[in-house]
Structure formats: structure tokens, C-alpha cells
Amino acid sequence: xxxxxxxxxxxxLKKNAVEKHFYxxxxxxxxxxxxxxxxxxxxxxxxxxxxxxQQRYGGSNFVSKENKGEIKQNxxxxxxxKAIENVKEEDLKCILRQVSKFDNIPRKQAxxxxxxxxxxxxxxxxxxxxxxxxxxxxxxxxxxxxVARSEIAKLKAKEEKEAKEKAKKESENLEQNVSCTNFKWKxxxxxxxxxxxxxxxxxxxxxxxxxxxxLTTDTKIDIxxxxxxxxxxxxxxxxxxxxxxxxxxx
Numbered sequence: 001x002x003x004x005x006x007x008x009x010x011x012x013l014k015k016n017a018v019e020k021h022f023y024x025x026x027x028x029x030x031x032x033x034x035x036x037x038x039x040x041x042x043x044x045x046x047x048x049x050x051x052x053x054q055q056r057y058g059g060s061n062f063v064s065k066e067n068k069g070e071i072k073q074n075x076x077x078x079x080x081x082k083a084i085e086n087v088k089e090e091d092l093k094c095i096l097r098q099v100s101k102f103d104n105i106p107r108k109q110a111x112x113x114x115x116x117x118x119x120x121x122x123x124x125x126x127x128x129x130x131x132x133x134x135x136x137x138x139x140x141x142x143x144x145x146x147v148a149r150s151e152i153a154k155l156k157a158k159e160e161k162e163a164k165e166k167a168k169k170e171s172e173n174l175e176q177n178v179s180c181t182n183f184k185w186k187x188x189x190x191x192x193x194x195x196x197x198x199x200x201x202x203x204x205x206x207x208x209x210x211x212x213x214x215l216t217t218d219t220k221i222d223i224x225x226x227x228x229x230x231x232x233x234x235x236x237x238x239x240x241x242x243x244x245x246x247x248x249x250x
Contacts, residue, residue, distance in 0.1 A: 199248035
């Protein structure tokens with residue numbers, strides 16, 4: 001809970017007691033007892049929380065832990081603030097403004113209605129229920145907005161992942177094409193045949209030799225892909241393929 005000190009008389013006040021103090025010290029300002037920031041009689045209501053003792057004395061290495069209860073309460077307070085902005089009825093707006101001055105507003109309907117009746121002394125049950133409904137409308141809107149933001153974030157993450165994978169694949173294909181271009185398949189095949197006495201070699205042996213030479217220059221392509229490239233290059237090489245033999249043209 002946030003505590004204030006009246007800058008005029010020095011009295012310590014809980015947040016929900018500040019408004020009553022207006023009548024004692026008119027035109028006074030109120031300083032937060034934790035952060036020492038001064039507020040007037042309007043802006044103090046927006047000071048919902050302040051630094052903890054751990055944060056104040058923890059030094060520069062302090063890392064605050066996420067408090068789930070505080071997150072829910074802050075979201076609830078935001079719903080109340082939005083309800084104040086959007087309701088048109090002045091009596092309803094007045095009640096919601098009173099509610100916003102409290103730190104721990106009940107988030108369940110039954111407890112909320114009891115809070116209005118007991119703490120704020122509002123006996124009009126219908127008015128209390130309308131106040132709850134106004135906050136509930138904003139809660140639904142905020143949940144829908146949160147879901148929409150989550151879906152957009154997921155879609156964006158998916159698109160970024162797909163774009164990275166596409167770029168990686170294109171880069172690999174480019175490297176593969178460069179590697180294939182630099183390796184002179186036809187020249188190597190013909191040179192290997194020329195090294196034999198009759199310019200002839202078994203297809204299986206020739207493929208194994210040339211493919212192995214190629215794989216020493218490119219580790220990103222497996223043997224099956226390399227053999228497919230060899231077959232294509234051999235067909236377009238103009239060499240004589242006779243059954244299981246490959247020979248140079250006479």
C-alpha cells in the first residue's frame with residue numbers, strides 16, 4: 001500500500017485517507033513516503049504503487065521478481081480507469097472514481113459489491129451492479145485485445161522463422177550451385193578416361209572415382225545428390241555409353 005505525508009502538517013496518511021485530509025490542509029501537496037515525489041490532490045490518485053524496501057536497499061544489482069498478484073491487481077485497476085473514461089452516467093463515473101482511490105479493489109463480483117456497500121456506503125444495489133458491469137465490459141475488451149496481440153505476435157514469429165529458413169535454403173542452394181560450377185565434371189570425366197590405355201572404363205568405377213573427387217570439394221551435398229549430378233553431366237558430355245562401359249569418342 002502507498003503511504004503519503006502531508007507537506008503542510010507532516011501527518012502520515014494512507015492513500016484512502018488523503019481525500020479527507022483535504023478539508024484540514026487546503027491546497028497542500030502530498031509526498032509519497034517511499035519515493036519522496038510530491039503530488040497534488042488530483043495526481044496522488046494515479047500513484048498506485050511504489051518501490052519496495054528490497055528495491056530501495058538492494059543496490060544497483062537488484063532485479064525485481066514478477067508478482068502475479070500485483071500484475072492481476074494492476075490490470076484490474078487499469079480496467080477501472082478505462083471504465084471511468086467510457087461510462088457516460090455521472091453517478092456511475094463518480095463511484096468508479098471513488099473505487100480507483102483504493103489499492104486493493106476486490107476482483108470478484110460478490111466481494112466487489114460488498115466493498116461498495118460496506119466501504120463506500122453505497123446502498124443502491126442497482127448502481128453497484130452497473131459499476132461492476134462497466135468494469136467487466138472493459139475486462140472483456142482487454143482480454144480480447146491481449147488475445148489479438150498474442151496471435152499477431154505468433155504470426156509474426158512464424159513469418160520471421162519461415163523467412164530465415166527460406167534465406168538459409170537459398171544461401172545453401174547458391175553455395176551448391178557455385179560449387180557445382182567450379183567443379184569441372186565433364187573435363188574430369190574425360191581426363192580420367194584418357195588416363196586409361198583404351199580410353200574406356202566401367203561406368204560404376206568411373207562414377208565412384210569422380211563422385212568421390214567431388215565430395216572432397218563440397219561437404220554439404222550427400223553421395224546420392226552427387227551421383228545424380230554425375231549422371232546428368234555424363235549424359236550431356238558426348239561420351240559413348242555402351243552398356244556398363246563409358247568410352248571416349250574415337
